[in-house]
Amino acid sequence: MATFVIEGGHKLSGDITPQGAKNEALQVICAVLLTKDKVTISNIPDIRDVNKLIYILSELGVKIEKIKSDTYTFQADDLNLKYLESEKFKQDGSSLRGSIMIVGPLLARFGKGYIPRPGGDKIGRRRLDTHFEGFIKLGAKFRYNKDEKFYGVEADYLTGTNMLLDEASVTGTANIVMAAVMAKGITTIYNAACEPYLQQLCKMLNSMGAKIRGVGSNLLIIEGVEILSGCSHRILPDMIEIGSWIGMAAMTKSSITIKNVSWDDLGLIPRVFQKIGINLERKGDDIFIPEQDSYEIQNFIDGSILTISDAPWPGFTPDLLSIILVVATQAKGSVLIHQKMFESRLFFVDKLIDMGAKVILCDPHRATVIGMNHESSLKATTMTSPDIRAGISLLIAALSAKGTSTIHNIEQIDRGYQNIDTRLRAIGAKITRIE
Structure with missing residues (x-):
């Protein structure tokens, strides 16, 4: 079983190209x-x-x-x-x-x-x-x-x-x-x-x-x-990886460019990240995410708490809900994450809570996230990746946290992300693979 050791708190910069889907x-x-x-x-x-x-x-x-x-x-x-x-x-x-x-x-x-x-x-x-x-x-x-x-x-x-x-x-x-x-x-x-x-x-x-x-x-x-x-x-570029890089840039207060994203095939993905306050710009077929010290979650028009839920296409993909949840932990404001399509995908939030995130797990399908607006950083910890998408979410949390985190069972992350440690090191991440 392989392990990632991540030294968090470093900003990322540069270009990254998504893998095939x-x-x-x-x-x-x-x-x-x-x-x-x-x-x-x-x-x-x-x-x-x-x-x-x-x-x-x-x-x-x-x-x-x-x-x-x-x-x-x-x-x-x-x-x-x-x-x-x-x-x-x-x-x-x-x-x-x-x-x-x-x-x-x-x-x-x-x-x-x-x-x-x-x-x-x-x-x-x-x-x-x-x-x-x-x-x-x-x-x-x-x-x-x-x-x-x-x-x-x-x-x-x-x-x-x-x-x-x-x-x-x-x-x-x-x-x-x-x-x-x-x-x-x-x-x-x-x-x-x-x-x-x-x-x-x-x-x-x-x-x-x-x-x-x-x-x-x-x-x-x-x-x-x-x-x-x-x-x-x-094959198209992987929209889940694109969403992962958007979330990673926001959590680490970084400025990165995601190359050749096939923007017209991304559906609601850019809009949902914008709803939690992340600035992103379309430059040709690239996505540019500028450095942000703060990002604020939009409420609904009537002032009620924003709810983000998954649905079959053209709804928001369930594979990115865990990314949205982790990014919301450092936003300004609160959001309800409603995972409708799978009943066990939110259980990884226990590790985020251990890291200092303010998350209330309402039931197997719903979690309320109270954002900390980067006023209190997540704390480094040791954790195990339960599946591909939770694994990348925990990795994003570790990159933003103070101190050195360890993630075990990274074979789960490798199932969905190509040479992720090498590619992240190329844009400034402090991440080491231990076999």
């Missing part, structure tokens, strides 16, 4: 299974979860070549489908939640897909019903081995249908779309997720020969095709 990468890399032709994907982040998925595909028989540090070619023309029923796959797949998205393309192309119950963050229940209900509606038969915790779907062929998803699940929508693009007839998916990363997947599939309409809306219409071809695709 983790959530998009996990989707589009699975989509290479839909064709026997070569697919080239660039701006792939070098992080644990993505590398683990690439490894699983290589074990499945996908020919993978690393062209540059962030660019790979994939060719799934001679797969070893027996791997899917092996003990090794049960071990490999169970450690990565994103592995669930290989099921849709395998079902579409080969008529079967299997997956062990996937792992991932301990942030509450993230059920798989949406995925498998979609496959069943397309004509697949579902089976589950309770003893081995192993899921499977099989079909001689898939048939287009109308479906209303019970939740706008991003991975569920992605999986169903990848299955439906080769089904016979037309599939309509209502209450589909419409996140930019899902839009990117649909654009990639269309460039491969799929026929998907309604991209960017919650109603997708898919006309099945018999075969898909290869393509080249570039």
Whole structure:
């Protein structure tokens, strides 16, 4: 288990470029299974979860070549489908939640897909019903081995249908779309997720020969095709990392420029940070955050306390609520953070309270933050990262705190942030990795 040692209280400065989007990468890399032709994907982040998925595909028989540090070619023309029923796959797949998205393309192309119950963050229940209900509606038969915790779907062929998803699940929508693009007839998916990363997947599939309409809306219409071809695709910058850098600049009273953010794909993110008082400027496709000694939370028009909550796109992403919460601890004013989509993501606030933050955890979904306006700094402490997003939030808190903090279990942070210690040192952070 590796550890970060962080000497807090230092200002940061300079430019930082966001990595490719983790959530998009996990989707589009699975989509290479839909064709026997070569697919080239660039701006792939070098992080644990993505590398683990690439490894699983290589074990499945996908020919993978690393062209540059962030660019790979994939060719799934001679797969070893027996791997899917092996003990090794049960071990490999169970450690990565994103592995669930290989099921849709395998079902579409080969008529079967299997997956062990996937792992991932301990942030509450993230059920798989949406995925498998979609496959069943397309004509697949579902089976589950309770003893081995192993899921499977099989079909001689898939048939287009109308479906209303019970939740706008991003991975569920992605999986169903990848299955439906080769089904016979037309599939309509209502209450589909419409996140930019899902839009990117649909654009990639269309460039491969799929026929998907309604991209960017919650109603997708898919006309099945018999075969898909290869393509080249570039992954968007990671909006969660962009939000992390905004919060880090504010907490450390720093001035930084975040480069090439694909501003038009950020949705509400800049506006929500502005609501808690953070100044940020658009400069071309960059975000410039000037140095601020203080930032003040805006109340609602009627004077009531500001509430920031998560929601499916185009609402505010749940992956940034923990960042907003930590940044609010040093704002002027108060805010209610309402985590609607996951029930365990706010439990990391105990560590912030240990550091001197004024946070009232109302229940598993809500926390009230009373900002200290930088009048009282957070205190250094020793802590453990419970998941990716809480981990980066604790890292931001440590960078702003007086003294030297230690964060254990940083493998969780590495799952979502590429070479984060090296990149932060380049803009002035005092952070050391101890293996």
